Amino acid sequence: MDSVVSQSLWYVAPERIEIRSEILGPLPKNNVQVRTLFSALSRGTESLVFKGLIPESEYSRMGAPFMGGKLPFPVKYGYSNVGRVELGPPELIGQLVFSLMPHQSIFQADANNILVIPREIPAQRAVLAANMETALNAVWDASPGPGDRIVIIGAGVLGCLIAYLCGHLPGAEVTLVDINSEREDIAKKLGVQFSPPELAPKDCDLVIHCSASAAGLSTAISSAGEEAIILELSWYGSNKVDVSLGGAFHSRQLKLQSSQVGHISLSRRPRWNHRRRLAAALAMLSDSRLDVLLTKPISFEALPSELPQIFSAQSSALCCLIQY
Structure with missing residues (x-):
């Protein structure tokens, strides 16, 4: 297969962001290639990344699971991605999936790092899984x-x-x-x-x-x-x-x-792992009332101009939905 070009959001300095292109090579074995449909911004953690307010002592603990670069800058951050599998194992091709991937138009990942979204949950709402x-x-x-x-x-x-x-x-x-x-x-x-x-x-x-x-x-x-x-x-x-x-x-x-999501609650730790917990959270998004938390989508290409307002103290947006 020919190489494909993916675009991703990078935080490059305090309150400075840019969209960068990267080339994805041939798909490794046991991986999937996913074309992103929606991702979501975290106005909590991500606003601290945007402003350069992650303390140095927490760089390791606060790294997103699949981020690029290193804190504080430049870094490709984010952990709420919904897309459709376009390459990989036959049983996964065409499936709508959730992953803890950054804001990126196309990505490749180990098939174990994605979760198939239940049919009753629309793609937009699935970004709430994290x-x-x-x-x-x-x-x-x-x-x-x-x-x-x-x-x-x-x-x-x-x-x-x-x-x-x-x-x-x-x-x-x-x-x-x-x-x-x-x-x-x-x-x-x-x-x-x-x-x-x-x-x-x-x-x-x-x-x-x-x-x-x-x-x-x-x-x-x-x-x-x-x-x-x-x-x-x-x-x-x-x-x-x-x-x-x-x-x-x-x-x-x-x-x-x-309380911190990086640690599974002590009461569940002997029996649960992170994948089981995320799958359970994803399944809890079947209620359409949760759509009230989603903002009107903004386009991925508009992020460099829109993010300063989204992360400002004056913003009252809840789950900031990004459409690709």
Whole structure:
């Protein structure tokens, strides 16, 4: 087979991006060649990559599974890719697949590093698989139960997916908290309650923080009930954050616990691997209500001009969908 030219997004310096071309050679044995249909931007981690705010101590841990280059720059980053197999084992050709690949128009990968998308899940929604995997792992870490009063601080994609999963618990009172009142409609569509920070429920059994802000963490602490867990999912990069540990934090014996998708939750680690967890997360995307998290697609070619606005503090976009 002749070589093909692929295009990919590269972060080349703080707040500088470019699209680069690369030549893909003959397909190695046991690999597939996939033509990307959609990918999705992570406004959390990827915005830190874009701004050069990944601390040097975390370069290894925060590398995307199949990124090109090295942190901090230049780097081909991203981990939410949906495409169609055009070369490879006969049983996979034509299949719609999800992978943790960067933003790239065509790529080659070991067949073990892709997952066939269930027929009932459309390609656009399937880009949420990586976020759903993080949400699933967080719910495992938090161990919410039926009837619990649960608050999720920060109604970004991750917070919304965690609220969605917790909302399936019988009798659970699940509230999504955010400073953006427009997220109330999203919360209702996902089947959970909504509150601004100043009215966030108190005396909660479980609080999950996803806002990546000091104010959000303070709200999380004030919402926690006696001896409750505050699960921290925000990742701040090299940014400093003030934590309010005065007041009743100690007398209420609150627990501040981290959660990170790079580690399978301790409660599942003996039986689960990363592939099984990702496959389970992908299968959880069959609900059409989750489409409320997707933005109108932007073209891959427009990324260099669109990314600064997408990653700005003024942007309220949730899952930023890229179309190829």
